[in-house]
Amino acid sequence: MMMDEDIEQASLMSFNDRPRAFPNMRSKTYSPLIFRILRKLNVRVLSIILLFCFGAIFYVGASTSPIIVFVFAVCIISFLLSIYLTKWVLAKDEGPPEMVEISDAIRDGAEGFFRTQYSTISKMAVLLAFVILCIYLFRSLTPQQEAAGLGRAMSAYITVAAFLLGALCSGIAGYVGMWVSVRANVRVSSAARRSAREALQIAVRAGGFSALVVVGMAVIGIAILYSTFYVWLGVDSPGSMNVTDLPLLLVGYGFGASFVALFAQLGGGIYTKGADVGADLVGKVEQGIPEDDPRNPAVIADLVGDNVGDCAARGADLFESIAAEIISAMILGGTMAKKCKIEDPSGFILFPLVVHSFDLIISSIGILSIKGTRDASVKSPVEDPMAVLQRGYSLTIILAVLTFGASTRWLLYTEQAPSAWFNFALCGLVGIITAYIFVWISKYYTDYKHEPVRTLALASSTGHGTNIIAGVSLGLESTALPVLTISVAIISAYWLGNTSGLVDENGIPTGGLFGTAVATMGMLSTAAYVLTMDMFGPIADNAGGIVEMSQQPESVREITDLLDAVGNTTKATTKGFAIGSAALASFLLFSAYMDEVSAFANVSFKEVDIAIPEVFVGGLLGSMLIFLFSAWACAAVGRTAQEVVNEVRRQFIERPGIMEYKEKPDYSRCVAIVASAALREMIKPGALAIASPIVVGLVFRILGYYTGQPLLGAKVVASMLMFATVCGILMALFLNTAGGAWDNAKKYIETGALGGKGSEAHKAAVTGDTVGDPFKDTAGPSIHVLIKMLATITLVMAPVFL
Numbered sequence: 001m002m003m004d005e006d007i008e009q010a011s012l013m014s015f016n017d018r019p020r021a022f023p024n025m026r027s028k029t030y031s032p033l034i035f036r037i038l039r040k041l042n043v044r045v046l047s048i049i050l051l052f053c054f055g056a057i058f059y060v061g062a063s064t065s066p067i068i069v070f071v072f073a074v075c076i077i078s079f080l081l082s083i084y085l086t087k088w089v090l091a092k093d094e095g096p097p098e099m100v101e102i103s104d105a106i107r108d109g110a111e112g113f114f115r116t117q118y119s120t121i122s123k124m125a126v127l128l129a130f131v132i133l134c135i136y137l138f139r140s141l142t143p144q145q146e147a148a149g150l151g152r153a154m155s156a157y158i159t160v161a162a163f164l165l166g167a168l169c170s171g172i173a174g175y176v177g178m179w180v181s182v183r184a185n186v187r188v189s190s191a192a193r194r195s196a197r198e199a200l201q202i203a204v205r206a207g208g209f210s211a212l213v214v215v216g217m218a219v220i221g222i223a224i225l226y227s228t229f230y231v232w233l234g235v236d237s238p239g240s241m242n243v244t245d246l247p248l249l250l251v252g253y254g255f256g257a258s259f260v261a262l263f264a265q266l267g268g269g270i271y272t273k274g275a276d277v278g279a280d281l282v283g284k285v286e287q288g289i290p291e292d293d294p295r296n297p298a299v300i301a302d303l304v305g306d307n308v309g310d311c312a313a314r315g316a317d318l319f320e321s322i323a324a325e326i327i328s329a330m331i332l333g334g335t336m337a338k339k340c341k342i343e344d345p346s347g348f349i350l351f352p353l354v355v356h357s358f359d360l361i362i363s364s365i366g367i368l369s370i371k372g373t374r375d376a377s378v379k380s381p382v383e384d385p386m387a388v389l390q391r392g393y394s395l396t397i398i399l400a401v402l403t404f405g406a407s408t409r410w411l412l413y414t415e416q417a418p419s420a421w422f423n424f425a426l427c428g429l430v431g432i433i434t435a436y437i438f439v440w441i442s443k444y445y446t447d448y449k450h451e452p453v454r455t456l457a458l459a460s461s462t463g464h465g466t467n468i469i470a471g472v473s474l475g476l477e478s479t480a481l482p483v484l485t486i487s488v489a490i491i492s493a494y495w496l497g498n499t500s501g502l503v504d505e506n507g508i509p510t511g512g513l514f515g516t517a518v519a520t521m522g523m524l525s526t527a528a529y530v531l532t533m534d535m536f537g538p539i540a541d542n543a544g545g546i547v548e549m550s551q552q553p554e555s556v557r558e559i560t561d562l563l564d565a566v567g568n569t570t571k572a573t574t575k576g577f578a579i580g581s582a583a584l585a586s587f588l589l590f591s592a593y594m595d596e597v598s599a600f601a602n603v604s605f606k607e608v609d610i611a612i613p614e615v616f617v618g619g620l621l622g623s624m625l626i627f628l629f630s631a632w633a634c635a636a637v638g639r640t641a642q643e644v645v646n647e648v649r650r651q652f653i654e655r656p657g658i659m660e661y662k663e664k665p666d667y668s669r670c671v672a673i674v675a676s677a678a679l680r681e682m683i684k685p686g687a688l689a690i691a692s693p694i695v696v697g698l699v700f701r702i703l704g705y706y707t708g709q710p711l712l713g714a715k716v717v718a719s720m721l722m723f724a725t726v727c728g729i730l731m732a733l734f735l736n737t738a739g740g741a742w743d744n745a746k747k748y749i750e751t752g753a754l755g756g757k758g759s760e761a762h763k764a765a766v767t768g769d770t771v772g773d774p775f776k777d778t779a780g781p782s783i784h785v786l787i788k789m790l791a792t793i794t795l796v797m798a799p800v801f802l
Helices: 033-040 043-064 064-092 095-135 142-147 153-190 196-232 243-286 299-340 347-368 385-411 422-448 451-460 462-478 481-499 512-523 527-549 556-600 615-655 665-682 683-707 710-752 760-801
Strands: none
Touching: 043 064, 043 095, 043 451, 064 196, 064 243, 064 347, 095 243, 095 299, 095 527, 095 665, 095 760, 142 299, 153 196, 153 243, 153 527, 196 243, 196 299, 196 347, 196 385, 196 527, 196 556, 196 615, 243 299, 243 347, 243 556, 243 665, 243 683, 243 760, 299 347, 299 385, 299 512, 299 527, 299 665, 347 385, 347 512, 347 527, 385 422, 385 512, 385 527, 385 556, 385 710, 422 451, 422 481, 422 556, 422 710, 451 462, 451 710, 451 760, 462 710, 462 760, 481 512, 481 556, 481 710, 512 556, 527 556, 527 760, 556 710, 556 760, 615 665, 615 683, 615 710, 615 760, 665 683, 665 760, 683 710, 683 760, 710 760
């Protein structure tokens, strides 16, 4: 992305007198190949192709189950609604030319990095798919798969196809998140000139579009895969596979989604925080210029980072969360139905798909409930945007309770235990309440309206050191309430499931694990609305940057500052939500892994004894993995930020006219530096995450072979997964909350408290914010993706450890 030479070398007028125009930084607009092909097709031809695809999908669905048809219908309707939201957002004006030009520069930077990053990820995915294919061609099969005639080659091709489809869908989810954010930001900026509420509505609807597409794709992708395998393999016909074993074939999909999400989160997080830290340290601390000031050479790279780190990466992240939760719940539901000999197990297997179908419906209602009202003047008092978003979330929660209860009665009712559905409905209620509590806890620790952040801001008034100490202690303290909440949720859901009345042939209760699965589904039953709130944050942040760079009136900046502060809180709360759901989903995946090992080994595998030295060592290695991964992720941001700092300092020294608006910064140089560093730095921690469980499992499998312990490899990996999950949850909670609190402590001081902008307290708060940046936007989010990816990779590789 290069600037025009004549503008690059031009001498600019004074800040107040110069025209409000921005250098034309546009390069050739990028669109993925599939979108370019579709645009070239005749409308009638495209309509025929779409009708044929929809017909094929519904035919396969009808051949599988009426439940699948319902899922398909809801997903397609949600896609149509997302198209409506897109057209509504894009119909809004983009504001004056200077805003449009800044937005174009951000768009080009984001799309350029996305193209390069996902090209790298796709090459690694193809390589890993080849490795999986080779492993599966020589692995063992379950007795059920052998009885159904499913050979090694067929099993290998199915797993690889599922892996690649999951990776592709996760990549598309990331692209959708980025695509909407780089187009909505300028429209939010323009709307802020008229009304805070209108700007809020545009940001929410733009986030809503991305959320509906991401959740809808996760659901319909698994539904298509399930129904295709069902019809192709002739499931439940004589001599073929039983439907309760079918979900095991879907684990590749979850691994593919996790693989892409991890690298998207790592690369995007390193990009956005490397640019942000570098821009703040030189711009704010050394030069004393405001955030997003056009004189800062790193400002465009910073704004691009919001899109590739917070939007694209978060879309892939939540896609992976939902996919992993659905697949693990389907496996546990099938296992329980098989043990209880339930006559029609399809309801227990397909229940997660229906829950998330209703999620699309109720979240759509919550998104559309946020209306825009034009204020008479931008200076007039405006309603707290957080209160507006909270009302929409409360409405979504109420609808979730109602639809969840209806879903359990529809799909989980069985004559063997007539009241079981009610127990599972209560499990769902436990999950919904857990989600609400998590959001509240995160909001309490990161919103500057509450005591913890104000105490942190007060610590800034006595220096940089006390700010850091207070932030670290706040982050450590913030782990307590979430852990207590998760603990109560898991035990409550397990007990409710165990007392549901469902028993195996020996009379032993079997519903406990499925109860925790239902609680996880309850927690994620409002995922689309939560992702909407999350996407709102970076869109509002970008809008504020565009307003600052285009030199809009202070009253407009006040509105975008308000939205940005709320966006910081929503990002922090949704990260807390994601960690809570990751904790429950990882517990499910761990249980599903043990079930899969039992199926392949044909022996019971229900407990992991950490008193065995090798198993205990596996736990230590899992704990170490979390700390080492976190260290490498933070160090990557630090090295990238150092490059940015050096470049920005160089430009200020070599171009002294920048500060007087007589010379234009070289924005493209900073963008190139950050993009190159992010792509380089994401490989090392990502490779560590993928290789660790495989290497540990193989080493201890060989050791077990020579010591007469046939399941040692599987046991050590189970211990590694267990300890990594526990340490990962605590580490992610600490990093996300501390980083969010540091950020909002700075925002609180910038409202005028404790001396306001430029004061010593503000400088200390900026230091805290830069320390917290890699915590909350790189290491923290990457860790909760990591623990789910560890679980999915162990599911896929389980036969290798035996």
